[in-house]
Amino acid sequence: MKKVKIIEVHENVFNSNNVAAEELRHELKDKGVYMLNVMSSPGSGKTTALSKLINILKDEYRIGVMDVDIETSLDAQKVADLTGVRALQIHNGGLCHIDAEMTSKAIEEFGVDDLDIVFLENIGNLVCPAEFDTGAHRNMMILSVPEGDDKPLKYPLMFSVCDLVIISKIDTMEFFDFDMDKAKSNILRLNPKASIIPVSAKTGEGMEELAKWIRAQL
Amino acid sequence: MKKVKIIEVHENVFNSNNVAAEELRHELKDKGVYMLNVMSSPGSGKTTALSKLINILKDEYRIGVMDVDIETSLDAQKVADLTGVRALQIHNGGLCHIDAEMTSKAIEEFGVDDLDIVFLENIGNLVCPAEFDTGAHRNMMILSVPEGDDKPLKYPLMFSVCDLVIISKIDTMEFFDFDMDKAKSNILRLNPKASIIPVSAKTGEGMEELAKWIRAQL
Numbered sequence: 001m002k003k004v005k006i007i008e009v010h011e012n013v014f015n016s017n018n019v020a021a022e023e024l025r026h027e028l029k030d031k032g033v034y035m036l037n038v039m040s041s042p043g044s045g046k047t048t049a050l051s052k053l054i055n056i057l058k059d060e061y062r063i064g065v066m067d068v069d070i071e072t073s074l075d076a077q078k079v080a081d082l083t084g085v086r087a088l089q090i091h092n093g094g095l096c097h098i099d100a101e102m103t104s105k106a107i108e109e110f111g112v113d114d115l116d117i118v119f120l121e122n123i124g125n126l127v128c129p130a131e132f133d134t135g136a137h138r139n140m141m142i143l144s145v146p147e148g149d150d151k152p153l154k155y156p157l158m159f160s161v162c163d164l165v166i167i168s169k170i171d172t173m174e175f176f177d178f179d180m181d182k183a184k185s186n187i188l189r190l191n192p193k194a195s196i197i198p199v200s201a202k203t204g205e206g207m208e209e210l211a212k213w214i215r216a217q218l
Numbered sequence: 219m220k221k222v223k224i225i226e227v228h229e230n231v232f233n234s235n236n237v238a239a240e241e242l243r244h245e246l247k248d249k250g251v252y253m254l255n256v257m258s259s260p261g262s263g264k265t266t267a268l269s270k271l272i273n274i275l276k277d278e279y280r281i282g283v284m285d286v287d288i289e290t291s292l293d294a295q296k297v298a299d300l301t302g303v304r305a306l307q308i309h310n311g312g313l314c315h316i317d318a319e320m321t322s323k324a325i326e327e328f329g330v331d332d333l334d335i336v337f338l339e340n341i342g343n344l345v346c347p348a349e350f351d352t353g354a355h356r357n358m359m360i361l362s363v364p365e366g367d368d369k370p371l372k373y374p375l376m377f378s379v380c381d382l383v384i385i386s387k388i389d390t391m392e393f394f395d396f397d398m399d400k401a402k403s404n405i406l407r408l409n410p411k412a413s414i415i416p417v418s419a420k421t422g423e424g425m426e427e428l429a430k431w432i433r434a435q436l
Contacts, residue, residue, distance in 0.1 A: 042259045042344050042373065043365025070345070072371050094375070096314055096345035124372070125345055126260050127288070127314035146364035146387070147261025153290050154342070155260060157312070169364065172393055 017132055021100035024107070024135030028118075034218055035107075035118045037136035039158065041151075042124030044144040045168045047075045049201040050119055051082035056211040058085060061116040061218070066090055066106050068098045068123045075121060086110075096128035100135040116218070126155040138217060140164040145172050149183035156190050164195045164213060171200040235350055239318035242325070242353030246336075252436055253336045255354035257376065259369075260342030262362040263386045265293045267419040268337055269300035274429040276303060279334040279436070284308055284324050286316045286341045293339060304328075315346035318353040334436070344373040356435060358382040363390050367401035374408050382413045382431060389418040 028035055040046045047067075054063050065087040067075040076089035088110045092098050098106075103120060112118055120136055122129045141162045143151055146169060152159040159165065165187050167180070184196055195213060199206030246253055258264045265285075272281050283305040285293040294307035306328045310316050316324075321338060330336055338354055340347045359380045361369055364387060370377040377383065383405050385398070402414055413431060417424030 041261060041342070041365075042369055043362070069372060071374055074368060074371060094345075096343070123345070124259070125314070125343055127312075127341070127343055128346070131312075144261070144364065146362065146390070147259075150292060151260055153292060154287055156289055172364070172390070175390055175393060 014131070017099045017101070020104065021133035021135040024100050024104050025137060028107070028112070028135070028137070031113060033112045033115055033118060035120060035134075035136040036214070037120045037122055037129075037134045037139045038142070039122045039126075039129045039139065039162070040124060040142035041126050041144070041147055044124070044142045044147065045201055046121055046124070046142050047078050049142060049166065049168050049199060050121060051079050052201045052204070052207055053210055053214070054079070054083040054085055054119070056207060057117070057214060058083060060215075062114060063117045063119070064088070064110060064112060064115045065119045065121060066103075066110055067121045068092055070094050070123065079121075086115075092123065096123060096125050097132045098122060098129070098134060099132045103134045103136075117214070126151070126158045130155070130158040130161050138163045140166060142166045142168045143183070144169045145178045146176050148176070149179045149186060152183070152186035152190055159187050159190045159194070162191065162194060164197065166210065167196065167198040169200060169202075170198045170205060171202050232349070235317045235319070238322065239351035239353040242318050242322050243355060246325070246330070246353070246355070249331060251330045251333055251336055253338060253352075253354040254432070255338045255340055255347075255352045255357045256360070257340045257344075257347045257357065257380070258342060258360035259344050259362070259365055262342070262360045262365065263419060264339055264342070264360050265296050266300075267360060267384065267386050267417060268339060269297050270419045270422070270425055271428055271432070272297070272301040272303055272337070274425060275335070275432060276301060278433075280332060281335045281337070282306070282328060282330060282333045283337045283339060284321075284328055285339045286310050288312050288341065297339075310341060313346075314341060314343050315350045316340060316352060317350045321352045321354075335432070344369070344376045348373070348376040348379050356381045358384060360384045360386045361401070362387045363394050363396045366394070367397045367404065370401070370404035370408055377405050377408045377412070380409065380412060382415065384428060385414065385416040387418060387420075388416045388423060389420050
């Protein structure tokens with residue numbers, strides 16, 4: 001009984017969220033702003049990899065970053081410090097996701113008219129963020145080597161909704177039982193159209209390919 | 219408007235969940251069964267560390283494991299293969315948590331009358347599982363070194379509700395910027411009573427101390 005009630009509410013939320021997401025996507029497109037939703041587990045190295053990517057692209061494009069977190073402004077501060085681009089911290093009130101309406105409000109506050117690319121760094125979580133369309137033009141997610149090659153099997157929705165899967169921290173491959181071929185085939189079985197790019201933010205390996213993928217979207 | 223609606227439903231769920239959790243806790247206590255709720259990020263090494271712990275304790279106690287996952291039976295199968303103890307896989311229908319009612323149903327199906335300890339391996343997530351009392355007697359969580367020492371700041375509720383924080387994969391300390399003292403002080407500031415035990419399931423370091431902590435609870 002209780003559970004059915006939750007599901008009903010969620011479904012209403014999902015439907016109205018999809019409408020809001022489509023609206024936001026069109027609104028941004030009309031402004032010439034491209035939004036990327038970046039998802040991952042906690043501690044996958046999202047903020048670090050994103051900062052490196054921005055440093056490659058920031059002379060070609062005007063970039064902004066919106067960081068979602070339950071508390072603290074650590075991530076937005078870190079991106080701002082490492083890249084010098086404009087960053088906004090969004091506190092989502094303890095929720096495990098951000099939806100299109102919340103993203104819209106944040107976009108309004110942030111002001112994106114002077115930007116080409118907005119990165120939305122979603123909350124560290126492989127479940128909830130996958131369920132809510134944020135209104136971004138593309139979804140990307142980061143799977144870090146220490147997490148293991150079986151994560152696509154365990155969090156299938158996340159890997160299904162992403163256009164790009166970045167496999168990060170590949171410089172640590174030798175210290176973990178991570179089979180790159182198995183990870184790739186696990187991802188592609190769920191999502192045959194997914195692009196997969198292995199990177200190391202530490203050594204820089206793969207970062208140029210990642211930047212190339214972003215350029216190709218614009 | 220929509221957001222308030224979600225929060226209301228959550229509060230109802232939380233209240234009734236707390237009642238169900240208390241009931242389950244007492245019911246298990248009367249049976250002489252001790253339940254531990256194990257939480258962490260995806261890929262923290264929960265299943266591996268738990269299996270090593272069980273192998274240390276299984277000659278002293280009758281142990282069972284219930285593994286929560288969205289899909290797949292990978293974790294329950296892995297624990298069963300590595301330890302030989304009875305394991306049950308719970309599929310939670312895509313939710314990001316398990317509540318006391320779901321745990322109760324799983325306990326009923328699993329059958330725990332012949333057990334001393336039940337480990338509930340919760341879904342890999344640092345947000346939602348912290349919000350739902352499962353009815354376990356103690357909460358423990360695993361923070362792995364690759365995730366970083368700042369995680370307590372970013373997921374404060376999780377670190378506040380845990381009696382024990384295991385810092386895992388300490389054999390990889392030299393490859394990551396992880397400050398053990400900072401991690402400990404971040405945890406203790408949120409939760410001064412928390413026990414903190416650094417371990418490596420790979421080298422076995424800290425595993426005896428972890429087993430000792432469990433024995434002391436019984």
